[in-house]
Amino acid sequence: MKLFSNKRNVDGAEMSFIEHLEALRGHLFKSAVAVAIGAIIVAIYSDFIFRHILMGPAHADFFTYNFLCKASQRLGLGSKLCLAGSTVKFQSNTVSGQFGVYFNVILLGGFILAFPYVFWQFWLFFRPALTPKELKSTRGVIFWVSSLFFLGVLFGYFVIAPYTISFFSKFKLDDTIENLWTINSYFGTVVPIILGAGLAFQLPLVLYFLAKAGVVSSAFLKRSRKYAIVIMLVISGIITPPDMLSQIVCCIPLIILYEVGVLLTKKVERQEARQEVAEWS
Structure with a gap:
């Protein structure tokens, strides 16, 4: 595969380096627009997303906690698999703390929603550099990359994040120390776990x-x-x-x-x- 040699402009001539940059800028712009649209959708439903989705692992009635407890009882293990929801109190200790979290989350949410389209745009940029044989072997790549990414995101959200939040909410060096998490710290822990799982599943x-x-x-x-x-x-x-x-x-x-x-x-x-x-x- 040659990255810049096989792409051609509308006249059929081989594209120059500047023309490649122009083409890349077009794909990046379309990707940014898609992420912005996704961010708007996330912003519209922000109350539900923040309260029931992102804060979900911090609630005692979160799906994973209930599922593991029921599975533990059905397997005859008592409460060995049960996880306790977070007992931590949350706080915001900066003037713009909550707004900063809100802005970052809607952007990341927009990226997650737009991920198939964003990957498709990058694929359109690199595809002309592939030979027919290479193109044949990469058939369906957008579907599989997107599917594995969303599967990893779900695994990170429903499995890794609850284990992480449950563990650190119960961990104490001494009973006199009370856990008071900032929302920046909470989202700074949960969001990388979710996105990291999506990438790991590739x-x-x-x-x-x-x-x-x-x-x-x-x-x-x-x-x-x-x-x-x-x-x-x-x-x-x-x-x-x-x-x-x-x-x-x-x-x-x-x-x-x-x-x-x-x-x-x-x-x-x-x-x-x-x-x-x-x-x-």
Whole structure:
């Protein structure tokens, strides 16, 4: 793939570097407009989004807490899987604290809503540089990238965020110390977890394209499996509370995604083997 050599202007001539920058600016502008529209939608429903969605993991009746308690009882484990909702009082200790959080959240919400379109715009910019063979192998990439991103966002919101909030709300160095969180600290913790999970779920596609580029192979991924699991455990330990159950719950999907990536790598190798046989024949 050559990034700038295959794109052509309306006259069919090869585009210059400045023309590429102009084309990129057009895609960035359209992406910004899409994010702005998404932010407006988030702003319209901001009361519901802030109270019931973003503050959800801080409420004792949050879906995850109720689900885990019911599952624990049905499995005969009593209350071992139950998580307590946050008992922390929230505060804003700066003049523009709440407005700053509001503005940042609606922008991030607009980006999440517009993510498929934003990715599509970047794909339109890079697509002319791909060969027909590369285009064929990337069919459906927008759907899969968007689906994995939203799946990761849901996992971060319903699984990682509740574990994190529950753990830190109960953690105390001494009973005389009261947890008083600022809203900036709360959203600064929850939002990166949610977005980070959305990006982490791109692992199978990353491995797939690395395999297409000849950087990794299924044999290499199998040999590196134990090291990859250690790395995923470390990552899980960073983005979750320091307890074993939270790390395992976070790590299991990453391991599954890694194995999916191994299967996709094998598929790439089979396709390339068939193409070599066809070329020789």
